[in-house]
Amino acid sequence: MIKPDIDQFTLVLQTTGVFDFDEWRDWVAKSLISTFLIKSKMHKLFDNFGEADVKLPEGYTIGYSFINAPFYFCIAYHEAFTKMGVIVKYSAYAWHEYRKRYEAEFNEPIHLHTFLKMIDSDEYSFRLSRIDICCDFINEGIDIAKLKRSIEEKRTELRYGKY
Numbered sequence: 001m002i003k004p005d006i007d008q009f010t011l012v013l014q015t016t017g018v019f020d021f022d023e024w025r026d027w028v029a030k031s032l033i034s035t036f037l038i039k040s041k042m043h044k045l046f047d048n049f050g051e052a053d054v055k056l057p058e059g060y061t062i063g064y065s066f067i068n069a070p071f072y073f074c075i076a077y078h079e080a081f082t083k084m085g086v087i088v089k090y091s092a093y094a095w096h097e098y099r100k101r102y103e104a105e106f107n108e109p110i111h112l113h114t115f116l117k118m119i120d121s122d123e124y125s126f127r128l129s130r131i132d133i134c135c136d137f138i139n140e141g142i143d144i145a146k147l148k149r150s151i152e153e154k155r156t157e158l159r160y161g162k163y
Contacts, residue, residue, distance in 0.1 A: 006095060006112055007132040013086040013124040029077040032086045032124050039119045045101040057087050071097055
């Protein structure tokens with residue numbers, strides 16, 4: 001069986017409103033984060049959201065996470081550079097745990113496309129700035145060591161897209 005899935009992804013939220021410079025750090029960024037947490041239902045699925053106890057994404061100065069979570073999830077912004085927006089990073093484990101808890105709580109599965117529809121808001125626009133895809137080969141009889149050597153010796157070629 002071959003099982004493609006999403007490993008990790010990163011979103012960037014950009015406010016759609018007009019604001020003064022000081023308003024960004026005083027309330028605008030926090031409002032975007034609050035709206036995201038409510039729309040994504042993360043506040044219902046996880047506890048102990050607070051000042052980040054994880055490393056912030058590069059370049060960001062203020063961040064939040066679920067304290068003592070066994071996965072990497074972080075929402076952050078830069079207090080002075082508003083154009084950086086609010087970054088939302090899900091590790092593979094965080095996304096897996098979110099999907100598992102969402103299905104248990106709401107009795108329906110969630111996938112990235114339905115998640116993106118769910119978080120849509122007039123308060124911000126968003127984009128995927130990173131998405132890593134994984135493909136699990138389950139009971140396919142592949143010798144990983146042989147495949148690795150074959151790729152390194154350029155006997156096997158990996159392709160992406162239309163060929």
